[in-house]
Amino acid sequence: xxxxxxxxxxxxxxxxxxxxxxxxxxxxxxxxxxxxxxxxxxxxxxxxxxxxxxxxxxxxxxxxxxxxxxxxxxxxxxxxxxx
Numbered sequence: 001x002x003x004x005x006x007x008x009x010x011x012x013x014x015x016x017x018x019x020x021x022x023x024x025x026x027x028x029x030x031x032x033x034x035x036x037x038x039x040x041x042x043x044x045x046x047x048x049x050x051x052x053x054x055x056x057x058x059x060x061x062x063x064x065x066x067x068x069x070x071x072x073x074x075x076x077x078x079x080x081x082x083x
Contacts, residue, residue: 001025001070001071001072002025002068002069002070002071003023003024003025003068003069003071004023004024004025004027004030004066004067004068004069005020005022005023005024005066005067005069006020006021006022006023006024006030006033006034006064006065006066007019007020007021007064007065007066007067008021008062008063008064008065009062009063009064009065010061010062010063011059011060011061011062011063012063013056013063013065018065021064025071030066031052034048034051034052035048037064038051041062043057047060051064051066055067055068
């Protein structure tokens with residue numbers, strides 16, 4: 001199963017600053033959440049578009065990052081990635 005992980009972090013999205021916001025298994029659920037987030041965080045249409053297209057915001061004090069990940073992967077899938 002694949003899904004989306006949404007993080008928020010500092011202006012540079014440094015690894016140490018990343019905080020989990022939510023995990024989604026459906027793109028539609030992520031999209032709905034991002035529209036609500038955009039309103040709550042005063043993201044412009046351009047910033048929301050960048051978040052969806054580029055999987056991150058830029059130029060803000062707090063930025064957002066989306067990662068696409070496998071959940072419950074099979075060993076054989078991971079074996080090639082970790083070797």
